[in-house]
Amino acid sequence: MNLPRGNAVIAQSGGPTVVINQSLVGCIEALRDFGSVDGIFGARNAVSGMVRDDLVELTETDAKRLDAIAVTPGAVLGSSRDKPDEEYCRRIFEKLAARDICWFFYIGGNDSADTCRIISEVAATSGSELRAFHIPKTIDNDLVLNDHTPGFPSAARFVACAVMGDSLDNKALPGIKIDVIMGRHAGFLTAASVLARTDAGSGPHLVYLPETVFDIDRFIADVDRVYSQEGRCVIAVSEGVHDAAGTAIAQKLAEDLEGEVERDAHGNVQLSGSGALG
Amino acid sequence: MNLPRGNAVIAQSGGPTVVINQSLVGCIEALRDFGSVDGIFGARNAVSGMVRDDLVELTETDAKRLDAIAVTPGAVLGSSRDKPDEEYCRRIFEKLAARDICWFFYIGGNDSADTCRIISEVAATSGSELRAFHIPKTIDNDLVLNDHTPGFPSAARFVACAVMGDSLDNKALPGIKIDVIMGRHAGFLTAASVLARTDAGSGPHLVYLPETVFDIDRFIADVDRVYSQEGRCVIAVSEGVHDAAGTAIAQKLAEDLEGEVERDAHGNVQLSGSGALG
Structure with a gap:
């Protein structure tokens, strides 16, 4: 060549x-x-x-x-x-x-x-x-032809540690806690939250990925079941969860609240509060 | 006895x-x-x-x-x-x-x-x-007769690490970042953010404690000066900073935005988003 x-x-x-x-x-x-x-x-x-x-x-x-x-x-x-x-x-x-x-x-x-x-x-x-x-770089790990992208493991570790801390807090002060995790179309980071399950009963008790359809009625039934059993519930949910029509739940909630939908310089709707994971 | x-x-x-x-x-x-x-x-x-x-x-x-x-x-x-x-x-x-x-x-x-x-x-x-x-327990370290309360050092470490990460992000993607840190009437945790200054130019470039009066005009002049010199600015500010009359700046901002002022079960106005530091 x-x-x-x-x-x-x-x-x-x-x-x-x-x-x-x-x-x-x-x-x-x-x-x-x-x-x-x-x-x-x-x-x-x-x-x-x-x-x-x-x-x-x-x-x-x-x-x-x-x-x-x-x-x-x-x-x-x-x-x-x-x-x-x-x-x-x-x-x-x-x-x-x-x-x-x-x-x-x-x-x-x-x-x-x-x-x-x-x-x-x-x-x-x-x-x-x-x-x-x-x-x-790609913390989302959403490229093909590789096992993992370089940015994924350290971001996954951050997610696991954050959810681990939240699960301990939630165990001490029982209630329902929803952790919204980055990954618009890729559930790898949200899925990494299960590394926080260090023993029986540890959160996250429920995990929702953007690769499947999010059904609000099923979600409520899931939370009700876990809360009835455990007296508490830690939930890891991707920022990109969406309904059957493909509309992001975060966008629907923002519109229901008549909040302004923020977009970044790339035209992406802001689905979560910060770019903390880079 | x-x-x-x-x-x-x-x-x-x-x-x-x-x-x-x-x-x-x-x-x-x-x-x-x-x-x-x-x-x-x-x-x-x-x-x-x-x-x-x-x-x-x-x-x-x-x-x-x-x-x-x-x-x-x-x-x-x-x-x-x-x-x-x-x-x-x-x-x-x-x-x-x-x-x-x-x-x-x-x-x-x-x-x-x-x-x-x-x-x-x-x-x-x-x-x-x-x-x-x-x-x-007291993460705020605001008791007398002791050098530090048991909950303070680990919370201070969390603050230092978080601001260190923010300062690195801000160095790579220049801009102005305000970190609001817990401590309604005690500036120890906010002051701990200076542990993030690992080398010359590291943030936090500005630190505001609740023990002194917060003057919005002076604040803007401070940020302008740092931003002109460094091309960026990381700010650590206590949730409890207040004006000369003793009114919390966070409360004033919430009222200016016509937002509802949230109070917890103890009647305290919610000055920051979460109880992440316990």
Whole structure:
């Protein structure tokens, strides 16, 4: 295969995970052993740094420093939630060309993969040799062809520990507690809550995933049954649970309450309060 | 001193902490070495168990089991948020008398201390020898005569870790983040957030305690200054910050938003979203 020769840029996107710097360091180490790359750059704050030509030199960063970066949580290059359109990608492409960059590695989630695709298409129509690669971060674990994505296990551990604490609180102060867990269309993180079941009677007593239809009557019957038996109930529910028509329950509740439905920059309805899991 | 002789009861109240079972086990061990106590009981779910005579035997619980209980987070006897009035305390007092209990140990926060006082007064007016003791849990650390209350360090650690994570997120995705921290009249937990400052530039960049007057204009100027310098700002603020008249800022904001001001069973205005710190 006739590979282009030139510089490489690496960027980190979206909410930082505990291990996103491992992916960065792995990429740097692999590029050093790869024959077709000269200089290695990191983009500050993802696409927003690329479009401003705000890059840092990583070609000579020593092994000791890389080892320290690898075990540091958070995104060491800085991140961004910008979602570039074709015009934005065209400006990025021009900046990269001016730096003789023909290898682009983007560590992030689904939206970052989409940015890779757009930049790749812009490059192709410009006759450029730029190769864009997506390095999955993806706490949701919703990619095929792999056992797990790098961001999943640490996020799953967070969910398990949080639900474990909630279950202990709920055991001491009995009642009904609903934990809403991230994962719009993927139930892996919500399912990870069952790791909190350290002994008989531990919560979560009920788990609802977005891969199946959520029936409010069945839910109420489930809670009633558990509460009658245990005198308490801890529930793990995905933010993305939906009715038979595919409408998210969170969206229906917000509309019933006449609350304003919030959307993020990617047009996604905000189904839960925070991006705590990155 | 002429001490009464009889049985003892121990109970755990309010939100469970990581170490409230240490206090329970410490109390059991001390009572075993104390000459004036025969049987030792634990009350299930605090005052609500005492008023129903729902007690468990702890007199013979073996050392291995006690050691395991001591290192288990959560309240092993179960807890309650009931706040007994004098009539409730009178019923408790009658149940205790029927069990020949003349020593009462109540592990909890400020409200539990108040319950101890009421039961003690009811007992005194009935000519009973009942002695009621409060064992402080108190994550707020707002008691005098001690260096720290048992519940404070683990809650402080939680605050420090949470703000550390937020500061890393905020470094990667710059913006302004406000962390509202428990402690209605005591700033110890909010102050513990500075443990998150692991290196230069780490958040929290600004810290606001309830022991001083919160001035919204000064706050905005502070945030503007930090944001101009650092390009980001992580703020740790006590739920109890208040204006010069003593009105909580959270209450003012809720009223400005025409939101309903929530109160808990103790008549306290709900200043933050959850009792996550117990």
